Amino acid sequence: AQSVSQHNHHVILSEAASLELGCNYSYGGTVNLFWYVQYPGQHLQLLLKYFSGDPLVKGIKGFEAEFIKSKFSFNLRKPSVQWSDTAEYFCAVTPGSFQKLVFGTGTRLLVSP
Amino acid sequence: DAGVIQSPRHEVTEMGQEVTLRCKPISGHNSLFWYRQTMMRGLELLIYFNNNVPIDDSGMPEDRFSAKMPNASFSTLKIQPSEPRDSAVYFCASSQGTAQETQYFGPGTRLLVL
Numbered sequence: 001a002q003s004v005s006q007h008n009h010h011v012i013l014s015e016a017a018s019l020e021l022g023c024n025y026s027y028g029g030t031v032n033l034f035w036y037v038q039y040p041g042q043h044l045q046l047l048l049k050y051f052s053g054d055p056l057v058k059g060i061k062g063f064e065a066e067f068i069k070s071k072f073s074f075n076l077r078k079p080s081v082q083w084s085d086t087a088e089y090f091c092a093v094t095p096g097s098f099q100k101l102v103f104g105t106g107t108r109l110l111v112s113p
Numbered sequence: 114d115a116g117v118i119q120s121p122r123h124e125v126t127e128m129g130q131e132v133t134l135r136c137k138p139i140s141g142h143n144s145l146f147w148y149r150q151t152m153m154r155g156l157e158l159l160i161y162f163n164n165n166v167p168i169d170d171s172g173m174p175e176d177r178f179s180a181k182m183p184n185a186s187f188s189t190l191k192i193q194p195s196e197p198r199d200s201a202v203y204f205c206a207s208s209q210g211t212a213q214e215t216q217y218f219g220p221g222t223r224l225l226v227l
Contacts, residue, residue: 032213043204044218051213090156094212099144100169101216103156 004093006104013081013111021076021107023091033074034092034101035065044090050074061085083113115139117219119205125225131193134222137186138207146206146216147180147190156204162188163210195226 007022025031032051036044048059055067065076074091091104118137126132138145146161160170162182173180177196182188192199202223206216 034215036218043220044206046215046217049213049215097212098169099146099161099163099208099210099212099214100158101146102158105155 004091004102004104006089006091006107008107009105011107011109013109015083015111015113016080017111019076019078019081019085019109021089021091021109023074023076023104024072025074025091025093026072027093027095030096032094033065033067034094035059035063035074035076036090036092036103037087038090038106039087047076047089081109081111083111085109086111117205117207117217119203119219119222121222122220123223123225125227126195127227128196129194130226131191132195132199132224132226134190134203134205134224136188136190136205136219138188138205139217140186141209142207142217143185143210144208144214144216145182145188146208147188148204148206148218150202150204150221151200159190159203192224195224197226200224200226 005024034049035047037047038044047063048057050057050067058064063078088106088108090106092101120135144163147159150156159172160180165182180190202221204221206218208214208216
């Protein structure tokens with residue numbers, strides 16, 4: 001079945017550690033890729049997105065993601081996390097021209113001060 | 114811009130009661146989405162509208178769920194009758210109507226069915 005996989009369900013890091021969250025999708029053809037973040041008690045916000053061009057995408061708050069077509073991956077990275085990055089992170093895909101966002105299961109990140 | 118507005122923010126009801134959730138999309142956006150978030154199933158799309166017309170309702174769980182969008186600035190999601198398994202956070206989102214556009218989410222309605 002077509003899906004979006006996030007392999008890490010829970011990640012615990014200390015401040016200043018580097019972060020990489022995995023995301024793989026199983027759709028063939030053109031895809032549009034998104035990372036959303038949900039801070040505790042808040043609604044989802046867009047971190048970054050990719051649909052064409054440079055496969056290394058920079059988003060807000062120092063986050064970036066790299067689209068690797070051959071690996072069907074769109075991993076999220078941040079060189080140095082802060083306590084305020086504690087949140088749940090969702091990878092999502094819209095396949096082709098369809099607007100239906102398909103979400104991964106999310107990764108809960110806890111950054112300890 | 115006020116963003117996507119949802120009401121109520123919290124709803125507690127008893128099994129069998131009708132529940133109506135409301136959403137006001139961002140002005141100028143022509144696509145509106147209803148999502149449900151649960152621990153077991155994560156975030157899943159229930160239905161989406163484009164230019165007030167339902168495009169994909171394949172995620173609507175069953176006939177107890179219905180959604181309407183009578184105009185460009187208002188949508189409702191109704192559950193009748195409600196059941197405890199409907200307890201979840203329901204999000205509304207809107208976008209400018211293509212697969213590449215960002216979907217902007219509202220704060221959600223936390224529903225508890227007793």
